[in-house]
Amino acid sequence: MIKAGIVGGTGYTGVELLRLLAVHPKVKVDVITSRAEEGVPVTQLFTNLRGHYDELAFSVPDPDRLGECDVVFFATPHGVAQAMMPELMKRGVRVVDLSADFRIRDAELWAKWYGKPHGCPELIGSAVYGLPEVNRHLIADAQLIACPGCYPTATQLGFLPLLENNLVDPSRLIANAASGTSGAGRQASIDNLLSEVADSFKAYGSAGHRHLPEIEQGLNAVLPKGVGRAQLTFVPHLLPMVRGIHATLYATLRGDACDLQALYEERYANEPFVDVLPAGSHPQTRSVKSSNMCRIAVCRPQQRDTVVVMSVIDNLTKGASGQAIQNMNIMFGFDETMGLAAPALLP
Ligand SMILES: NC(=O)C1=CN([C@@H]2O[C@H](COP(=O)(O)OP(=O)(O)OC[C@H]3O[C@@H](n4cnc5c(N)ncnc54)[C@H](OP(=O)(O)O)[C@@H]3O)[C@@H](O)[C@H]2O)C=CC1
Numbered sequence: 001m002i003k004a005g006i007v008g009g010t011g012y013t014g015v016e017l018l019r020l021l022a023v024h025p026k027v028k029v030d031v032i033t034s035r036a037e038e039g040v041p042v043t044q045l046f047t048n049l050r051g052h053y054d055e056l057a058f059s060v061p062d063p064d065r066l067g068e069c070d071v072v073f074f075a076t077p078h079g080v081a082q083a084m085m086p087e088l089m090k091r092g093v094r095v096v097d098l099s100a101d102f103r104i105r106d107a108e109l110w111a112k113w114y115g116k117p118h119g120c121p122e123l124i125g126s127a128v129y130g131l132p133e134v135n136r137h138l139i140a141d142a143q144l145i146a147c148p149g150c151y152p153t154a155t156q157l158g159f160l161p162l163l164e165n166n167l168v169d170p171s172r173l174i175a176n177a178a179s180g181t182s183g184a185g186r187q188a189s190i191d192n193l194l195s196e197v198a199d200s201f202k203a204y205g206s207a208g209h210r211h212l213p214e215i216e217q218g219l220n221a222v223l224p225k226g227v228g229r230a231q232l233t234f235v236p237h238l239l240p241m242v243r244g245i246h247a248t249l250y251a252t253l254r255g256d257a258c259d260l261q262a263l264y265e266e267r268y269a270n271e272p273f274v275d276v277l278p279a280g281s282h283p284q285t286r287s288v289k290s291s292n293m294c295r296i297a298v299c300r301p302q303q304r305d306t307v308v309v310m311s312v313i314d315n316l317t318k319g320a321s322g323q324a325i326q327n328m329n330i331m332f333g334f335d336e337t338m339g340l341a342a343p344a345l346l347p
């Protein structure tokens with residue numbers, strides 16, 4: 001059994017970590033933090049967890065208590081992990097950060113998109129970007145994992161086979177991606193009131209969303225050398241539902257395409273959490289709800305030169321807490337699917 005700590009246990013990703021770890025056979029959650037709910041039993045706030053965490057109460061973040069854990073998850077807003085990281089790294093704790101604090105490898109670029117200087121630039125180089133389908137070999141030995149964002153997970157998994165094989169023009173990529181409201185977190189905001197979101201659908205952030213540099217960084221990392229730079233037009237949308245992301249991706253073929261269906265099936269044949277659907281399918285967010293699976297379909301309408309890829313995930317699971325646990329499983333040598341094998345929830 002390893003001991004886990006969660007910083008930010010009352011947010012949506014924090015409570016999703018609790019839900020998933022409740023049935024993980026190798027992990028015991030020893031520390032869970034919340035400044036607002038200090039002293040409150042976890043099961044008083046989240047009755048769905050009764051019977052699982054009856055002894056656990058929220059406490060304020062304390063480096064001494066967190067330092068006794070084998071692994072600490074940060075499920076906190078940007079900037080919190082940066083501030084606490086040097087102390088935890090010094091103590092040898094392994095950290096899985098769900099925030100964007102260590103995802104971008106260039107501190108200046110991070111500062112530009114997040115609107116403040118990076119709080120811990122000296123540790124950026126040691127962070128491994130936690131997309132197992134690309135970096136599994138690096139994740140195993142890492143002390144600090146920067147978990148990908150939700151839109152970046154759905155988008156990168158959808159584009160990877162095309163870019164790795166230099167099949168499309170990397171400078172003309174488009175992603176239209178729509179998220180449920182839990183992607184915005186649990187704190188109150190007028191934009192996310194039921195009466196603002198229900199029966200409506202809108203784009204946002206079209207002038208530039210902070211996930212753009214993260215996605216482009218990831219796409220460039222898999223592009224063969226000398227074939228240009230990945231440039232993406234990324235437009236996020238807000239869907240009137242709670243969980244899920246649907247990304248529709250467009251790319252322009254460079255020449256005659258290979259068998260795209262076979263390409264995707266082969267690329268993800270050994271991936272436990274990427275499912276390539278049969279040709280002609282349209283993945284639905286409900287088919288991945290509460291599960292760690294990404295489901296993908298690829299097509300080439302009218303056999304023209306545009307490839308369309310559809311990629312769905314649950315933003316809180318493969319897009320955040322499930323992927324964080326997948327990373328932890330790899331880091332500690334557990335079966336990668338441990339605690340994550342449950343199928344999606346229907347309806
Ligand atoms: N929601 C999603 O779909 C996804 C979210 N993420 C990222 O994961 C992180 C958490 O997101 P989410 O769960 O939605 O966020 P929430 O806003 O729902 O929760 C934030 C949590 O962090 C705690 N917290 C806030 N400020 C601080 C602080 N200064 N120090 C310590 N703890 C703090 C809060 O508790 P308290 O204030 O009581 O301490 C709360 O428990 C974010 O960085 C987000 O961008 C990543 C992928 C997907």
Ligand SMILES: CC(=O)N[C@@H](CCC(=O)OP(=O)(O)O)C(=O)O
Pocket residue numbers: 098099100148149150151179180181182183184211236238
């Ligand atoms: C629907 C919604 O608002 N989604 C969030 C992104 C989700 C997220 O948490 O991403 P990070 O981990 O990178 O912050 C947004 O667009 O800001």
